Amino acid sequence: MILNYLLIMLATFVIMEGVTWCTHRYVMHGFLWVLHADHHDKDHDHVLERNDSFFLVFGIPSFLLCLAGVRGGEVNALLFIGLGVALYGMAYVLVHDIFIHQRLKWLRQTKNPYFLALRKAHKVHHKQLGKEDGECFGMLFVPLRYFREALAYRRKVRAS
Ligand SMILES: [Zn+2]
Ligand SMILES: [Zn+2]
Incomplete structure (x- = not known):
């Protein structure tokens, strides 16, 4: 039973990357561009x-799901969906706000190819100052070409 719940939480986390991509692509770069600009x-x-108001856009539903998940003193699957959303939210803040945009100094000098690729992909998203024609709307799923680039860069640094 607990294993099922953990799987639900993990699935929610993975699905949230897709939800985030869609929200970023069609809502933040769409009718809520005023908040993302x-x-x-x-x-x-x-x-x-x-743009930080989007924290509430995801935080409030996550909180409500958790509440609904413990209603009547019994735990149900909604709690783990809510926790999955919350975990994704935490990962997003760590990766996007702290690591990529350095709103706190952390992992600045990393050589980890996954982290480098992730930062590169999001910086590519930021190249576009306007609302239209962006790319790399996701967060944790890194396009393979940036991962390969980061690996090649690391090999070059090691060889020199
Ligand atoms: Zn954007
Ligand atoms: Zn950003």
């Missing part, structure tokens, strides 16, 4: 970005 082209000096 300052993440591409920051027009103020505040530490927080309007």
